[in-house]
Each structure stands twice: as structure tokens, then as C-alpha cells.
């Protein structure tokens with residue numbers, strides 16, 4: 068009895084292995100970026116831009132569309148974090164690379180590819196920098212214009228909520244640091260949005276519970292050539308135990324020796340946050356050990372807003388009103404930095 072079961076399980080696990088191998092071969096990638104849903108991604112086919120009459124400097128693409136495709140069944144997403152423009156067709160298009168062309172010119176396209184994603188077809192246009200886009204449907208084409216964000220905005224900053232997704236950061240009393248960081252960043256967004264300055268743009272590394280890589284967070288700032296980069300984190304005592312230690316600490320890049328440097332911006336932030344939020348000033352520290360500070364080409368700081376291992380401060384940090392005061396301090400700091408010439 069036992070022997071027979073063993074034989075049968077050997078045979079069936081063999082069949083299963085063969086089945087899995089075949090499946091893996093025919094399904095090049097299974098991806099769950101969408102969250103709970105597993106989406107089957109088809110093979111990526113590289114798309115070349117057909118040399119057209121458009122000069123590269125015009126930064127214009129003409130994406131030929133099959134009949135019956137227009138704004139009703141096409142969605143366009145400009146993913147700043149990965150510098151990729153996704154043109155998503157509601158239904159996959161057969162032989163896209165052979166039957167349709169992309170014409171135009173641009174100096175900023177790293178590569179283009181077409182793949183299926185479940186029912187849909189996706190044209191992914193990967194850029195070598197962050198671009199804004201404008202587009203329209205005309206004469207059977209989707210015309211996309213790539214625009215340098217600096218041609219639209221006078222001031223550009225990047226705000227980063229530390230950790231996210233499966234990386235919670237510090238965890239105290241069941242509260243995740245990633246959640247506090249995001250709460251503060253959402254308040255920062257509210258303050259900047261309410262100010263309504265159309266000449267200022269804030270790019271956020273995340274506004275939900277995702278976990279961009281450290282390189283993606285830093286690249287967003289470098290590839291948009293931001294004026295300032297601010298990462299929001301929260302602290303915990305070395306032992307991890309609750310104690311009296313509390314206050315705001317700001318890390319800066321000591322390697323940044325420009326006149327309008329990371330250290331001066333950290334100082335401005337400290338003055339403004341301690342003023343609006345009333346937190347204790349724990350001073351500035353060299354943050355060149357931190358990836359997002361070290362590899363940023365722009366004045367970058369990382370703010371440890373408060374200590375999650377202090378009961379009073381943990382209560383403050385989870386309170387939206389306190390988060391709002393911190394956000395107002397950061398807004399005031401950014402305004403002061405621009406006044407000083409950043």
C-alpha cells in the first residue's frame with residue numbers, strides 16, 4: 068500500500084513538474100503589481116520608432132491606432148517613478164509590431180515595447196528622464212508630446228514617504244512607521260495643493276502602501292532634476308524600548324558642498340518644523356550613509372520627525388492635526404529655501 072502510494076506520488080509529481088515547466092515556458096512572466104490579482108503578462112516585443120519627418124527636438128510621437136481605437140478604449144498613464152508612459156489598449160492587438168507603426172522623434176526614449184496584459188495590450192514607452200505629456204487623437208493616431216517639466220514649472224521638489232508595502236520600518240504598539248510617514252506626506256500634499264501655486268510641482272515617490280526601491284526614489288529626484296528632495300521617516304530608540312528620548316533629527320549630505328547645500332536646507336527645515344510642530348530640536352547629522360541622501364544629485368535631506376518609542380511623541384505622530392503642523396513646517400521651509408535661492 069505504502070509502496071503504491073509512493074509510486075503514484077512520484078509519477079504525479081513528475082507530471083506536475085513537466086506541467087509547471089511547460090507553463091513557465093509559455094507564460095514568460097506572472098506579475099502581481101496590481102495587488103491581489105495575478106496578471107498574465109505576454110512576451111515583450113521591442114518597437115522601433117520609424118524614422119519620420121519629425122525632428123527629435125520636437126519630442127513628438129505618432130502612435131498609429133487600429134480602427135475603432137480612441138480615447139474611449141485607451142488609457143494613458145505617465146509613471147514618473149519609472150519614467151514610463153503606458154498606453155493601454157482595452158483589447159490586445161494582434162501583430163501590433165508588424166501592422167502598426169510609431170513615428171516621430173524624441174531624444175528621451177530609452178526603449179519601447181508592446182506586450183499583452185490579460186485581455187489588454189500595452190505599449191510601454193520608457194524614457195531616460197521624467198517627462199510630462201500632452202496628447203490628442205488625430206487622423207487615426209495618438210499624438211503624444213513629451214514636455215520637460217522645467218518648461219512648465221519654475222520649482223520642482225520630490226517628497227518621499229519612507230518604507231511601505233512589506234517594509235514597515237519601525238513597529239511600535241502595532242503601529243507601523245510606514246503608515247505614519249505616509250500620513251505626514253499626505254498632509255504635505257494637502258498643504259501644497261491648498262496653496263495652489265501652479266508654478267510649483269511636487270512629485271511623490273508614493274501616495275499609497277507601495278515600496279519603491281531606494282534607487283527608484285532617488286532616480287525620481289535625479290531624473291526630474293528637482294530643486295530639493297525630502298524623505299520623511301520616524302525614529303526609534305536604539306534599544307527599541309520606550310523611554311524619554313524624543314524630538315526631530317534631520318540628516319543631510321555632508322558631501323554636498325555647494326553654497327545652497329543639503330546642510331543649509333536641513334537647518335531651514337529644522338527651524339520651521341520645530342516652530343510649527345513644537346518638537347524638540349535634536350540637531351542635524353551626517354546622512355551620507357543613507358542611500359537616498361548619498362546618491363541624490365540635488366540637495367537632499369531625511370527628516371526623522373519624531374520618536375515612535377516615546378509615548379507622547381507616538382501619540383502626536385499618529386494624530387492628523389500634529390502631522391498637519393509638521394507638513395506646514397515643511398511647506399514653510401520649502402518656501403524659505405526658494406527665497407534663499409535654491
Ligand SMILES: [Zn+2]
Nearest residue numbers: 229236300301
Ligand atoms: Zn524609517
